[in-house]
Amino acid sequence: MYNEEDLENSRGEKLAVHTWKPRDDEGFYVFGHDHVGHGKSDGRRVYIENVDDYCDDVIQHCLLVKEKYPSLKLFIVGHSMGGMITVRSALMHKNFFHGMILNGPLIIPGPQVLGMDLRASPFRTFVSRAVLKFLSLFIPETPLGGPDLHMVTRDMEMHKILKKDELRWTGGCKVRLLLAFTDCLDENINQLSDVRTPFLIIHGSKDILCNPVGSDLLYRRSMCADKKFKVYEGSKHQLFFELPHVRNEAFQDVAEWIKERT
Template sequence: MPEPGAAPRRSPQGVPYTDLPHIVNADGLHLFCRYWEPAGPPRALVFIAHGAAEHCGPYDEIAQRLKELSLLVFAHDHVGHGQSEGDRVNVKDFQVYIRDSLQHIDLMKSRHPDLPVFIVGHSMGGAIAILTACERPGDFAGVVLIAPLVQMNPESATPFKVFMAKLLNHMVPSLSMGSIDSKWISRDKRQVEAYDTDELNYHSGLRISFGMQLMAAVDRIEREIPSISWPFLLLHGDTDKLCDIRGSRMMYENSSSTDKKIKIYEGGYHALHHDLPDVAESVLKEVTTWITEHLPATASSEPQGS
């Protein structure tokens, strides 16, 4: 609680957190939250994990579709992103994202203890979703991954580049390694323009220290894949220049899950949910159908297939 008379904590955009839905993480940082609540009793909880340098606002279409199916959808801007506090798009340990996600999920579970929980993750949010589910493998009814970060792109992960990144990380961790090239986000020019003009997105260079955290997350995922047994849906475009599709293929082939599905979009770019209109619509249908199929039978509160 702020001390009496102290100025309220404000978001990076200058809005007092008293006026914004938020949680406070274990480091005392305020994280901006969004909630999409159905009119009637919810049938399940769905947590959305957004990608690097963006925020949870652009997931409104997916969330609205799920809300229409009586699902309670929730999300937050990761620390250092969007309207949340924290060093911009930088984190001391990737585990912070997972810890914060579990905190938010636990909060919602405490309010709705009998509901199944799903996670939807895109890009870096896909890596967060995978590691969050790996931490508590029995807790989730299913995980939906849209172009997840499972492997570093070969061009950025050559042995020499990795060696140089590690060296530079020790010397100048704040050095920029370049920004995300927005032209690879979507084949829909309007979506690229929306991304470029969204002031809540981070458009500056990503730091080497952040790149090292992404590499560490990818290494951890690779070790976890053989033991992944929870249900998952993978959606990936085969022209994705930002998250290598080979990571999704490797996860699909090498995980021990018996309930898994992969759909590859020919020519699809990175943000499939914002790609060409027919692809974006197909993604919405895949996500909503898959989650609906994994809901427990309404007549019983017992989880199915466990």
């Protein structure tokens, strides 16, 4: 059963909350919210100066649900930017989550981020940050680049659905938001060995937005004993929107991984 309501975060902004109570969805109680500045939530559109604000909202929401259902084990699911937020939240609040599922997480940007390959050298990354800092002083809300659904999924029917979604942002990543991402990614990657939360990573081999190398790096560096990394050959960025047989496999893998730990 689906329900939608509002939640006020610690900064006084309204978040649009979505809840799916158990019916036949593997018996899971599922909840989430639109990040501030996204979807139906308050805030300047796709603009933030510190990713930790996203993380604070996630933790606040989870704590409220835990008050209602204290015996439930808490699993967090994050895709792309949400994967970055998930990793950051797990690092900031160790032992808070029983497990996390990362779907094409943003750990190392792919070569199609603004047309720049940020893996090329530390110097190029430094230059990128310096440029972003400069630009953010004058044009913080200017979007750079733009979305290409062919990078997201091979499923053309899903393209049609996404194009009809009026809440989907289509203007590219804003300068200040990208700088906040860069700062968070640096902090995350320097702490990957501190990730202790059990995790499942699923990643498309043809993802050029969030590099699968980043997922592999997390898998190898994390000191967590309970971890799994699965690559879906030929798949692109959003496995949950991929071709039907791929997304069905991905959903099944996630459900089975969670059930084995509940």
